Amino acid sequence: MPANYDNSAPFYDRLSKIIFGNALISAQVYLLGFIPANSSIIIIGGGTGWILREIARVHPSGLKITYVEVSSKMTALAKQMYVASNEVIFINQPIENVQMENVFDVVITPFLFDNFTEKTLTSVFAHTHSLLKKNGLWLCTDFQTTGKIWQSVLLKSMYLFFKIICQIETLHMPNIGCQFEVHNYKKLTAKTFFGKFIISTQYQKALN
């Protein structure tokens, strides 16, 4: 049962700015520079869709974007975003329901996997992996803990909040990096933000 972010859609962006300032945005924008011109992209769990506006700043045209978002309220907000001349298809479904194979040059998962138990992560990851072309890029941004107490306290508070408001299925971070290793991805670049609490990584799918 996917989380229901409908309840947080009206205030999600404002709340994240109050807590993180521009860090959540900077972390995702950092990865947008790696998107090749004229590529086909799938964004999973993009929330209110501001990322579409930021992508349009980097590539005002030529992109074919599939925007998959399970929350109907988030999807409705995303549909209003400025996308310049890029082509965007909105799919208001959980990613698990999207059936295509090896069609995308780029996968973007911004703060998606932290919502999942280890079990859901394993199956959603494998499914998403099948959507990406060989040699394709996977741009992933998410939280990590590096042993600092404030990170654990903040992470726990966020999990409790989103458990109550959005019924997310877990209270713990699953091991995201491990999935990229299991599926033989090459780490091309990575950058941390907000005292290393956020990490943005560019991965590449293997050829075989």
Ligand SMILES: C[S@@+](CC[C@H](N)C(=O)[O-])C[C@H]1O[C@@H](n2cnc3c(N)ncnc32)[C@H](O)[C@@H]1O
């Ligand atoms: C933590 S929010 C992040 C939103 C956005 N990426 C941002 O950084 O502002 C996670 C988003 O993933 C969506 N989501 C969760 N599970 C999903 C699934 N299985 N398929 C598609 N979207 C999902 C939620 O509805 C929510 O909008």
